[in-house]
Amino acid sequence: MVARMECFLLGASARNSRARRGVSMARRHVLYIERGGLPDRAAHQKAIDATKIGVALDHDYAPFAVEGYLPCTFDGEDAGFDIRFSERDPAAPLSPSLAEAIGGRDAQIAIKWSSDPREKIAALAFSAALAVDFGAVVHDPDADKIIAADALLKQAKAALEEL
Secondary structure, three states: OHHHHHHHHOOHHHHHHHHHHOOOOOEEEEEEEOHHHOOOHHHHHHHHHHOOOOEEEOOOOOOOOOOEEEOEEEOOEEOOEEEEEEEOOOOOOOOHHHHHHHOOOOEEEEEEEOOOHHHHHHHHHHHHHHHHHHOOEEEEOOOOEEEOHHHHHHHHHHHHOOO
């Protein structure tokens, strides 16, 4: 599972090649959360609704039961994104600041979306809800920095302007 997660997250040569060619790249981040604190669909949807962004999770969504494309809707249109759940490997090398921020969180969720603003909005709303209401830490692995929940919400609302 760790190797699959690393492959999903890293893929650096392909990303760098696309960047050199000017091809639009997918965006991504990783959430760290206590597995026991992951909300069910109803609680997560309620937290997303509180953001006032208008994203709806698929009715079959369940943490760790879904892998790959997660269907969502935004304004009645498809807005899904790719999601991968895994147990966090405590032996995996992390920067000291990231290790401190993660603390005892034992699960990680890799989120990836394309250049479609609806996918970006859905992914950011999903992640912001987990950060605000359920204590998730959101990490940008490309910049190796923590993304604050309010910054995720600002990014999602800015993406609304792209539509």
